[in-house]
C-alpha cells in the first residue's frame with residue numbers, strides 16, 4: 270500500500286493549487302486525476318480575474334490577496350501564466366434599466382462604470398451598437414487558465430509531489446484515522462484526503478455516503494483555433510445571470526431534486542460572452558443549466574447553434590468563426606463562497622471546491638488552507654468550513 274500525508278482528488282485549478290501549497294509545506298502529496306490532458310472547467314475557463322468584485326471584508330481581502338499573488342505566480346511557478354489587465358465590458362440588453370444594475374454594482378469594491386453604446390463600441394469595436402443598450406466597464410485581470418494550472422502542477426512535481434493519472438472510484442475512511450482510496454489501477458492510503466473534483470465532487474462524496482451542499486452547472490463553450498480577428502476586451506453580460514441561477518437552484522425546497530435524476534431545477538441562462546487568449550483562440554459562450562444529472566445527453570450541435578445565434582446579437586463577427594463546442598461541469602455553493610475544510614464527522618476528508626470567483630480566490634485560499642494544516646489557525650478558512658451549512 271502506498272501511503273501519503275495527503276491525497277488530492279482532481280488536478281484542475283483547485284487540486285493543482287492545493288497540491289502545490291501542501292507540498293510546499295513539506296507534506297508528501299499524491300494528486301490523482303484520470304486525465305493527462307486538462308479536460309474540466311479549468312480547461313474551458315475564460316481566465317478572468319474579478320478582483321474588483323469583493324462585497325464583504327472577507328471577499329475584499331481575498332480579492333486583494335489574489336491580485337497580489339497573481340502578480341508573482343509566473344515568477345514563483347516558473348511558467349508564464351500570461352497575467353495581464355484589460356477592459357471588461359458588461360453589456361446591457363437594449364431593454365434593461367442601467368439604474369437598477371448600477372445600484373447592484375454599488376456593493377462591489379470597485380463598481381463597474383456605466384458607458385454609452387458609443388463608448389462601449391470605442392472600447393470594443395466588434396460590438397454591435399444595435400444589440401446593446403449601453404454597458405458597464407471595469408479593469409479586469411486575466412490569466413491563461415491552462416498555463417496557471419500547468420505552472421502549479423510543474424511546481425508541485427519539482428517539490429517532490431507525485432502525480433498519477435487514475436480515477437478515484439471509492440473513498441473509505443479508516444476509523445477517522447486515515448483514508449483509503451480505490452482507483453481503477455490501485456489503492457492508496459493517506460492521513461488526509463482533499464476533494465477537488467470540480468462538478469463531480471458532489472457525486473464522488475455521495476458514493477461514499479457523504480452528503481454535502483455542493484452543486485454543479487452544465488455549460489458549453491465554443492473555442493476557435495487561433496484567429497486573426499482581435500477582440501480587445503472581455504465581454505460578458507451585465508446582469509450576471511449565472512449568479513441568479515446559482516441562488517435560485519439551491520433554494521431549500523429544491524434540495525431533494527438534486528438527488529433525483531432528470532431534473533432541470535431552474536430555467537437555463539445564457540451569458541453572451543467572449544474572451545480571446547494571447548495565442549489568438551477565442552472562447553465564446555456561455556449557456557448554463559442547473560440539471561441534476563452529471564451525465565445528461567448533451568447535444569453539442571444544438572448548443573453550438575444556440576451559442577452562435579446568441580453571440581451574433583452582440584458580437585456579430587464572432588458568430589461564424591470556425592470553432593469546436595465543448596461541455597463541462599462547474600462546481601458552486603449556495604452562498605457564492607467556497608467550501609473548504611473537513612466534512613462534518615469525517616475529519617480526515619476535506620473539500621476544497623465550489624468557488625464562484627475561483628481564479629482570484631484559489632491562490633490565496635490554497636496558501637491559507639495549507640497554513641492551517643500545518644498549525645496556523647486562520648479565521649478566514651474557519652468561515653469557509655462546510656459546517657456553516659449545518660443547521
Ligand SMILES: Cc1cc2nc3c(=O)[nH]c(=O)nc-3n(C[C@H](O)[C@H](O)[C@H](O)COP(=O)(O)OP(=O)(O)OC[C@H]3O[C@@H](n4cnc5c(N)ncnc54)[C@H](O)[C@@H]3O)c2cc1C
Nearest residue numbers: 279281282283309310311314315316317437466467627628
Ligand atoms: C466557460 C467557462 C468560463 C469561465 N470563466 C471564468 C473566469 O473568467 N474566471 C473565473 O475565475 N472562473 C471562470 N470559470 C470557472 C472556473 O474555470 C472553474 O470554476 C474552475 O476552473 C474549476 O476548477 P476545479 O478544479 O474545481 O474543476 P475542474 O477544472 O473541472 O477540475 C476537476 C478535476 O477533477 C477530476 N476528477 C473528477 N472526478 C475525479 C475522480 N473520481 N478521480 C480523480 N479525478 C477526478 C477531473 O478529471 C478534473 O480534471 C469559467 C468556467 C467555464 C466553464
